Amino acid sequence: MLEQNLKKYRISKAEYETICDLLGRSPEGLEWAVFSALWSEHCSYKSSKVHLKKFYNKNKIVVGDSDENAGVIDLGQGERLAFKMESHNHPSFISHHQGAATGVGGILRDIFTMGARPIALGNYLCFGEANNSNMPRLVDGVVRGIADYGNCVGVPTITGRTHFHKEYNNNILVNAFALGYFAPDQKVVSSKIPESGLSIMYAGAKTGRDGIHGASMASESFSEDSESKKPTIQIGDPFFEKLLIEACIEVIDKNLVVAMQDMGAAGLTSSSFEMSVKDGVGLLMDLQKVPLRDNTLTPEDILLSESQERMLLVCKPEHQEQIQQVFEKWGLDAVEIGQTQKDKNITLTWGEDKLLEIDPELVVEHAPRYERDYEKLSPKWESPKLNTQRPSLPDVASKEWIYQQYDQRVGVRTAKDCSQDIGVVRLPHSHRFVGVAMGCEPEVMRDNAWLGGRDAVVRPCLKLAFNGFTPLALTDCLNFGNPEKKPIMSEFVESVEGISEVCKILDVPVISGNVSFYNETQGQNIISTPATVVVGLSDNILNFNSSFTQAEDNVFVLSIETQKLYENLASTMSAIKSWSQNADISSLAMVSLKGLSYTLEKMSLKGDGVKTQSMPPTEFYQFVVATGQGKEIFDELLKLEFICVSAIGKTQKAQINIEEQSLSAKQLNEKHSKVWRDFLGRFA
Amino acid sequence: MKILVKILPKPEVLDSAGRATFNALKADFESLSGCHLGKLVELDFKEGVTEKKALEEAEKMANSLLINPLVEICEFEVKE
Amino acid sequence: MKIGILRFLGTNCDYDIWEYAKALGHDCEWLWYKDQFNPTAYDRIIIPGGFSYGDYLRSGALASRTPVMASVKQAAQNNIPILGICNGFQILCEIGLLPGALLANNNRRFIDKWVDLEVVSENNYWSWGQQNIRLPIAHGEGRYFIDEQGLKNLEDQGGIWMRYNDNPNGSVADIAGVTQGTVAGLMPHPESAIYEWMGGTDGLKLLRES
Known part of the structure; x- marks a missing residue:
């Protein structure tokens, strides 16, 4: 029985013992699901957190804390930007179109959850070699997925990078970037719950069976049977997301919202626990009130579902009705599912029956932290041998076939599109320009990871500088193989330190990011790929x-x-x-x-x-x-x-x-x- | 009672999706001479609605919204 | 001029058109999809681009059955100039205010690029007054289709407004825009070409006082 649960919930023996110590007993009922989700690599960053702390992440333009949905910088003149990049590698390999599409949807929600209107998208893609028979289908699916979602939701894709290397044959990378804009009169919404006595509202799509156990799936290596994991793939609806963007921004502009969080990886569990733990305000939620698409869902399914286009809003009880009116205007539902509490516990019920009562601190703050084995790489200045005599693969062809499928101009702010070295949008209020440049060259990382991480910052900054932009801040998506392997962990640590070192010199703080470990299939690891996006500012174009x-x-x-x-x-x-x-x-x-x-x-x-x-x-x-x-x-x-x-x-x-x-x-x-x-x- | 509305592009309209699918199939399936891609709409009617009434309504729905008669044709199938 | 701009669920070029009209010094008002409006209260009505109702069923089909479109029909009867851009063009064809239909591009993919166009007919309300223009397109379903008789009628009535120089999507007779009475529709996006930093300014000349 215990063995079965450990396997089902992907919890190690040692982690199980820690849980028993924390609870003073063995976990029961929904506790299994909660620990499984929040202690997954994906949610807990257990292998990376000790190193991520080293990032140069603060200067005078950085607004707010680093534990929000995305980083925010202040551009002066009242304008601020929120941006972040995130991976959707595993889902995109399993279901190319939907995986890539929901990657775009997820990163957009991270941005508008904070009250920023998304104004630009970018993507960093790594595919396998061109003569791999799977690759045409994968490339077609991923590009269509990104196009279908981004185009329909009405946010232009203004820049991207695409690489083809055999090391990604069985584990492609799909990293999506989104940039959001706060006009001078718009406020930044936190995910922190400040006090008791507030209503918790569930808004957007109904909950279905999509993506149950997705977070823990993304935290393990691929095996051959990954194909059979298809049912856990989430299905996205960009039309619904467009309505959600408008409704969320409208309730924020009307000052009806105290805090907001999207339901992403590990769904309702992750969003509610993280919101609650930040300021130690407890929650009481009735899972029976969660709108369902499928009535056979169990409370555990509801907690773990990764159905797309869903939001958790916290508001004053007297604002509930107005919020519902706004959502109704946009054809969406918003229902109260709980309240914030005086004590700091999270209590989940099914009608009158109590299902779970737990101190979220035990789960979130006491999540395991691993100091994985690594060794320091020594500085190496030689750039890799550049092989410029290669056959005509898509790698050495214009990427027009890809970016022509993306709407690059909707929103009428685009000054430089995907055909240019950097993407540029004009800011609506001040008419200044924001430049977006991506970095990380897999070929360099493969031969010289010491230089590769540093280059991932320097190269995009050079592109910005040559176009007249001042680099301001950076987001990253650190795609690596199995962190339990020393050479990989060593490259990870060196990348973090190298990026941070260069960022500090250039005063370009790392304001947000994402780590994707276990990009390993049947023992083969990808090239370590710390993808970056640097955002810069210029008064003119x-x-x-x-x-x-x-x-x-x-x-x-x-x-x-x-x-x-x-x-x-x-x-x-x-x-x-x-x-x-x-x-x-x-x-x-x-x-x-x-x-x-x-x-x-x-x-x-x-x-x-x-x-x-x-x-x-x-x-x-x-x-x-x-x-x-x-x-x-x-x-x-x-x-x-x-x-x-x-x-x-x-x-x-x-x-x-x-x-x-x-x-x-x-x-x-x-x-x-x-x-x-x-x-x-x-x-x- | 369910009515299926089967929608296909009119023969004179270039069906680019059907053409692409045909091109992908024809190498392996010699017997194939064409392929057309359309849509299938399943209409669920309330209990007690007669087949005649359901068909009449389905036809109205098709003509008022489900198809664009300029470029599409449809047929109906009663299911259950 | 006073311009009414339609908004449906999923319209995403609404603010783009608003900014465009404002930049040209016009007054704008939103026309929400659920509401009817006084058909003679506006000098111009514009249906912007986007993905109304997610392009589900057929692009433009669901939007064309909303209450606001009943007023648009009345406005057309009152000879108010009405313009549909991209998804707006699809909606006007769906409701029958413009002839023809817009189908999936020949290559079955969304296409975003700048295209060269030839304006072939003069129009009293929406015009460029120049023969060759360059504008961006951004659509998945922009292949203009009309049967032979319809095409002949269109040609006879001078209803072909503009043609692509290098047909990107398989449109019949390279058609990129058509007009009928005071109603006009086009697939390219003039609002995306009004400042040099956008890459061109040919979109500026569309709104003409009559």
Whole structure:
């Protein structure tokens, strides 16, 4: 019986003993489900928490605490941003379309739960190698899932990164990023419950069987029978989410809400326990009042269901009716399911019957913390050998096939879309611009994890600086294999420390994030992938983009020496920013690690091309710049002795000549779309 | 009483989903000469409603909302 | 001008159109899907894009059966200029104020890109006054379909408003927008092309005082 329960609830023997110590007895009834969910890696961060504390996470622009649904920064002029990135790797591997779609839905809820209107989405995707027979179906499903959800809900996707590596063949990565905006008169809503005597309301979709045990599933390695776990996949409804966004923002704007929390991983359990424990205010909830889609659900199912598009609201009892009216206007239900209490316990009932009474502190604050075994990596400056002679896989083709399926403009704020190095939206109130850049190169992480983590911050910051933006803050999604394996834990710790070190130097706090461990299938672990998103601000938008826009420009390649850059990071970053603000240039793009020639092709896809006279080798930090001027425009930057510039050729109308390759603009576009057609086969 | 409303694109309208599915199937199934993708709507009627009444109502629903007669056709099937 | 802007559950370009009309100096009012309105109280009526009712059943079908659309029909009878953009175009076709229907794109995928268009007919209320324009499209169901007779009627009446230069979705006769009487519909999004930082300003010239 005990063995069965440990297996069913995925609780280890040692953890079971800790629970017995905490309770003074063996767990009973719903306690099993509660401990199972909240002590899962996914909810408790038990393997990572001791290291995540090291993050540089505070400065004068950071608003509020780090234990909220997303991080918030203050931009001045009353405007604030909330943003976060989260993984949906396991669900997307099992059910590509729904897994990716609900990943977008979940990250959006983290943002509007706080009262921010979502204004931009981004995604960081890692797929397996192109000749893996599963991959076309996976890529098609994931892209459709992201598109279906994001497009329908009306939030533009403005940037993304996509990689193809064989290490992700059996464990793809789907990381979704969302950015939310607070106008000057909008308030930030906390998930903390301040006092007793308040109503707890359940709003949004009814509870079904979706995703029961999802949190604990995401916390273990994949085995072959993961396919058979399909019933636990959640189904998303973007139309419903759109209504939920409008209703939630309206009740917040009308000042009717005291606290709010979405029901994400581990559903009602996780949201209610976390809300309650933060300020030690207890809850009394009647599970019989939870609206159900399926009447056969047991109290345990209700507690663990991960049905999508559901919210928990805390309000003054006298505001209940007004809240219900707003939700009704948007075609949604909101019902009271409980009240906040004077004592600090959580009490769950089924009508008159008491099912559970427990001090949430025992479950949340006393969750296990593991100091997993690791060793310190030593600094290594060599950048990985860049293999630029590779076959035409989607990795070295324009990602237009992907991003053309995303609405990049809805909301009329988009100033730079997915075809550019960074995504940019204009702020509605102050008309300043927010830039979004993603980092983490799997190829670097595989060969040199010491440098890879640091590069995950430096690379996006460089992109922002070259576009005239000041990097402000960062969110991350740390995708790793099995943390119980020492080499993996070592790369994890080094990534956290490396990211933090660079963030501190650049004064870019880590304001939110997510850890996804156990990205391991049948003993094979993914490349450690600490994906990052850096958000920056600029008063104006510079008049150039990442494509060639006119003929007869001079084309230069600018390279920055890696170690010297890191030794002079902050000063170089600000020198670059002020240079780009004043530079007379027409195009600028960062050179991809997939090669200079690939980068030049990408820059030529919108019509105007390039004719090269010389091709310097691809380097780790390199940029292509086109200008009507001569080399003298770089004078200011060349004062830094570790930056060098060389002329490589001229832009030309509708034609590329890169080394031996000579193609018309039309042929070039056809070359890139053919790669996708060949790869996708019948999914094209 | 249930009525199934089976909706298909009109033959003269290009059915891109049907075409794509056909292309995916035809290599393995030589006997296949076409494939059309549509929608299935299941209408549940209250107890005691006669088949005649249900069919009449289903037809009205189809014409007023369920299909766009410009591009779609439908047929009805009584179930249970 | 006084512009009425429709909102359905799932409309998501509502604020976009509001901002657009405001930027051009017009007064705006929301027209909520559950409410009817005085059909002659507005100089223009715009149905914005989005995913009304999640595009479930058929895009535009469920929205076209709401109370507000009864007033839109009356407004059309009163010759009030009515414009549908993207999902708004789909709704106007569903309710029969515009001929034809909009089906899933030929490649069965959502398409977001800038397209070159040729404005082929002049219109008294909604026009560009220039022949070639560049606007973004963002739709999954934008393939304009009309039968042969319908196409002929449309051509005879000068109802083809604009055509794609490079047909992105399989529309009959490259049609991107049509007009009938005072009612007009188009798939591209003029509101997404009104400032240089958006990538183009051709959308500005759509709203013309008559």
